[in-house]
Amino acid sequence: MIKIENLTFKYRNSKKNALENIDLIIEDGDFVGIIGKGGAGKSTLTYAINGIIPHHYQGDYYGSVKIDGDDTFDKNPSELSLKIGSVLQDIDSQMVSSVVEDEILYGLENFAIPKDEVEQRLSSSLKELGISSLRYRTIESLSGGQKQKVAIAAILALRPKVLLLDEPTSELDPKSSVQIFQLLRELNKKHGITIIVVEQKIMLLSEFAEKLAVMSEGKIVLNGKVRDVMKHSSELESIGINCPRVVTLSNRLIDRGVDIGKVCINLDEAEVMARGLIHG
Amino acid sequence: MKGFLDYVPGNSFLHKLNPLTKLVLALMICVACFISENHILLVAIILLNLAIAKAAGILSRGLMLLKGLTKISLVIFLLQLLFIRGGDVLITLPLNLLITERGVAMAFVIVLRLIGATMPLALMLSITQMNDLSNVLVTKLKIPYKYAFTLTTAMRFIPIFANEMSGIIEAQASRGVELDTRNIFKKIKFVLPLCVPLLITSVKKIEGSAISAEIRGFHLRTRESCYKGYPIRKSDVGVMFFSAFLVFSAIIISGV
Numbered sequence A: 001m002i003k004i005e006n007l008t009f010k011y012r013n014s015k016k017n018a019l020e021n022i023d024l025i026i027e028d029g030d031f032v033g034i035i036g037k038g039g040a041g042k043s044t045l046t047y048a049i050n051g052i053i054p055h056h057y058q059g060d061y062y063g064s065v066k067i068d069g070d071d072t073f074d075k076n077p078s079e080l081s082l083k084i085g086s087v088l089q090d091i092d093s094q095m096v097s098s099v100v101e102d103e104i105l106y107g108l109e110n111f112a113i114p115k116d117e118v119e120q121r122l123s124s125s126l127k128e129l130g131i132s133s134l135r136y137r138t139i140e141s142l143s144g145g146q147k148q149k150v151a152i153a154a155i156l157a158l159r160p161k162v163l164l165l166d167e168p169t170s171e172l173d174p175k176s177s178v179q180i181f182q183l184l185r186e187l188n189k190k191h192g193i194t195i196i197v198v199e200q201k202i203m204l205l206s207e208f209a210e211k212l213a214v215m216s217e218g219k220i221v222l223n224g225k226v227r228d229v230m231k232h233s234s235e236l237e238s239i240g241i242n243c244p245r246v247v248t249l250s251n252r253l254i255d256r257g258v259d260i261g262k263v264c265i266n267l268d269e270a271e272v273m274a275r276g277l278i279h280g
Numbered sequence B: 001m002k003g004f005l006d007y008v009p010g011n012s013f014l015h016k017l018n019p020l021t022k023l024v025l026a027l028m029i030c031v032a033c034f035i036s037e038n039h040i041l042l043v044a045i046i047l048l049n050l051a052i053a054k055a056a057g058i059l060s061r062g063l064m065l066l067k068g069l070t071k072i073s074l075v076i077f078l079l080q081l082l083f084i085r086g087g088d089v090l091i092t093l094p095l096n097l098l099i100t101e102r103g104v105a106m107a108f109v110i111v112l113r114l115i116g117a118t119m120p121l122a123l124m125l126s127i128t129q130m131n132d133l134s135n136v137l138v139t140k141l142k143i144p145y146k147y148a149f150t151l152t153t154a155m156r157f158i159p160i161f162a163n164e165m166s167g168i169i170e171a172q173a174s175r176g177v178e179l180d181t182r183n184i185f186k187k188i189k190f191v192l193p194l195c196v197p198l199l200i201t202s203v204k205k206i207e208g209s210a211i212s213a214e215i216r217g218f219h220l221r222t223r224e225s226c227y228k229g230y231p232i233r234k235s236d237v238g239v240m241f242f243s244a245f246l247v248f249s250a251i252i253i254s255g256v
Helices: A042-050 A100-110 A115-128 A144-156 A174-191 A202-208 A226-230 A233-238 A245-255 A267-278 B019-035 B039-055 B059-083 B101-126 B130-139 B145-174 B184-214 B234-254
Strands: A002-011 A019-026 A031-035 A059-067 A084-087 A162-166 A194-198 A211-216 A219-225 B089-093 B097-100
Touching: A002 A042, A019 A042, A019 A219, A031 A042, A031 A174, A031 A202, A042 A059, A042 A084, A042 A162, A042 A194, A084 A144, A100 A115, A100 A144, A100 B130, A115 A144, A144 A162, A144 A174, A162 A174, A174 A194, A174 A202, A202 A226, A211 A226, A219 A226, A219 A233, A226 A233, A233 A245, A245 A267, B019 B039, B019 B101, B019 B130, B019 B234, B039 B059, B039 B101, B039 B234, B059 B097, B059 B101, B089 B101, B097 B101, B130 B145, B145 B184
Parallel strands: A031 A194, A031 A211, A084 A162, A162 A194
Antiparallel strands: A002 A019, A002 A059, A211 A219, B089 B097
16 A cells, blocks of 8 residues: 655656655556646656655655555665565656667566566567567667666566556557556556556546546645546636546536536446436 | 767577676676787677677777777887887987887787776676666675665766757758867867757756656665576686686786
8 A cells, every 4th residue: 555645745856846746656566647748747646656855866855655564765776676566657767778678677687576587578568568569679670669668567567566657658649548547556466566657648547547546736636536636627628637628527517507417537438328308 | 989889689599698797708708808908809809809899790889989989009019109118219200209119019018908897897787788788786795775776867868968968960951050170179169069958958858767767666665676587607717717717817917
């Protein structure tokens, strides 16, 4: 369980708090999406979870982040990485090797995974992302999307308890983006891995995530089950997040007193709603 | 000479050698160059470098290196020609400058040495994966991983920065900066300010790389962590003997 209590953080040499009074609990097995417009503090929040803050970036730090009861203040990011696997936003700088195979091996070697297990983990993580054919390619020759998949595979091979991803689909085409989220859902459902994903594409989050934390100016302004958060579509719009059209539509209908039961968060639900309304 | 350190994949005899052997061979060729003052031997070493490049299937890169180094060497040659004096005076120039017999001989030696000793390291890096090199440094030479990682990361970043720089240059050129001017002073005036964005992106990238290593257990790594084995095979022993032979013959021929 990840428990963030009253966390406030200000980068050194910065005038504004990057995070302000963050309270967030992420249970084991959750699938949480973090959304907010640029500069809202999403990446900073991920740094606070994986220990980069306060160990790498220093500044004014108040409050606490606890991973299964351990304060991130007392453990360095390497120790935390045994539990939390992170995929960074800037994929290029995430690569530490020049060949895909070595990139995946890097973490496995550091974690001292038994040698007879390494090959199996390596090939299965490549397979899960559908990039087995890239194994011996040089990183430089890959496209942005392929690199993103390699970065995820490298973390997946470490079999973390929590997977923390910062905009994992920023370089991907719509189809691959959906594939990544399908994979995340599978990891979440089958292996019980907790997923925390920062994402701008609200469509993907509303479809795949279970909970949503909405950030604005360093604060968490809305937090809860996706459907509950989606009820506040006008608030979301006011902080610069465009809700999916079906959400806006169903919220408007509810506002005008049309009885449709619940907010629709995807196309399938909207279809059911529309049919219900038509057939009375 | 863009990309002259990038790894070129291949399956040649040289690619398959132990990274340590390749390092030893490259260093011993350098040593042989520095021991020798014999022109013929130095030319032979340069030819050997080209032969190595050919054997590794990177002859074009070898020739590209040779061409680049020759250009630099021309300047050095001229300077050495004027600064080293000894033996008979061949030509007297104005301003009390002399070209002497020894000056010519030594200028040739220095230039050939520079070419002969620079090529093998660049060639070695072209056919060796950085990770393999760092693993061997850690497991065989017992260098602390921190330093090996620093070294290989620095090497890996050279092409990344080169790309970054060409990106910045293209961005400026597309906004009308005349970077393709032939006037060298003008060019310097245009390119120098571009070092600032390069520096900023570089620092950012290096920081990202450090973070990325940290969150993948950098501090947990031990010497035993390395997964791949790097055995020393018969071919490695052979090449090592050949390296020793090179240095030995340089000593004999130069009569040191």
